[in-house]
Amino acid sequence: EVQLVESGGALIQPGGSLRLSCAASGFVVSVNYMTWVRQAPGKGLEWVSSIYAGGSTFYADSVQGRFTISRDNSKNTLYLQMNSLRADDTAIYYCARLFPPTNTKGGGLIDYWGQGTLVTVSS
Amino acid sequence: SYELTQAPSLSVSPGQTARITCSGDALPKKNAYWYQQKAGQAPVVVIYEDNKRPSGIPERFSGSASGTMATLTISGAQVEDEADYYCYSTDSSGHHGVFGGGTKLTVL
Numbered sequence: 001e002v003q004l005v006e007s008g009g010a011l012i013q014p015g016g017s018l019r020l021s022c023a024a025s026g027f028v029v030s031v032n033y034m035t036w037v038r039q040a041p042g043k044g045l046e047w048v049s050s051i052y053a054g055g056s057t058f059y060a061d062s063v064q065g066r067f068t069i070s071r072d073n074s075k076n077t078l079y080l081q082m083n084s085l086r087a088d089d090t091a092i093y094y095c096a097r098l099f100p101p102t103n104t105k106g107g108g109l110i111d112y113w114g115q116g117t118l119v120t121v122s123s
Numbered sequence: 124s125y126e127l128t129q130a131p132s133l134s135v136s137p138g139q140t141a142r143i144t145c146s147g148d149a150l151p152k153k154n155a156y157w158y159q160q161k162a163g164q165a166p167v168v169v170i171y172e173d174n175k176r177p178s179g180i181p182e183r184f185s186g187s188a189s190g191t192m193a194t195l196t197i198s199g200a201q202v203e204d205e206a207d208y209y210c211y212s213t214d215s216s217g218h219h220g221v222f223g224g225g226t227k228l229t230v231l
Binding site for chain 2: 035037044045046047050056058059060061094101102103105106107109110111113114115116
């Protein structure tokens with residue numbers, strides 16, 4: 001059974017740093033595409049970052065240069081290092097598996113989601 | 124940055140057809156995905172790669188794409204279909220994801 005369990009969410013002051021973890025079971029993180037999606041309270045979904053099986057990483061403009069996605073193959077765990085946090089980073093952060101498209105049109109199917117972890121940036 | 128546009132809300136009566144649209148300049152060449160999110164839950168995919176339905180998703184859900192618009196159709200909407208629906212795609216690079224703003228579907 002595929003499971004994704006996020007942890008690391010917390011109340012943090014503006015300008016601070018936080019690392020989110022996503023422990024995966026039922027599949028191997030390193031040979032899959034993985035992604036982080038966030039949702040601010042009462043707002044819509046926002047794609048944050050993706051990492052491909054080959055190691056390529058991609059970021060939304062809103063977090064480029066502040067967030068870093070990575071993985072630990074030995075722990076089968078995905079991470080999101082978040083620096084220089086701002087109030088508008090406040091959200092539930094979901095870890096998810098991104099199944100590659102079956103055609104050449106890009107994207108990918110987010111087929112498994114974690115339960116989410118809440119990050120609150122406030123003084 | 125690239126954007127996908129959805130109407131914020133749609134209301135239909137039970138049994139009616141609900142059509143939720145998503146527009147974006149890159150959609151002619153990029154896959155569209157549709158996610159259903161009910162209150163307090165993680166999203167669930169209902170349509171992928173424009174018009175494919177995952178196993179376990181009722182047949183009343185269908186998807187189509189034409190030009191710069193993708194459409195999610197719920198034929199004979201049920202009360203249990205009340206949810207927020209998000210389209211998802213990528214920019215022209217194919218690597219930067221983007222969600223539409225979401226459409227709140229009310230069935231009553």
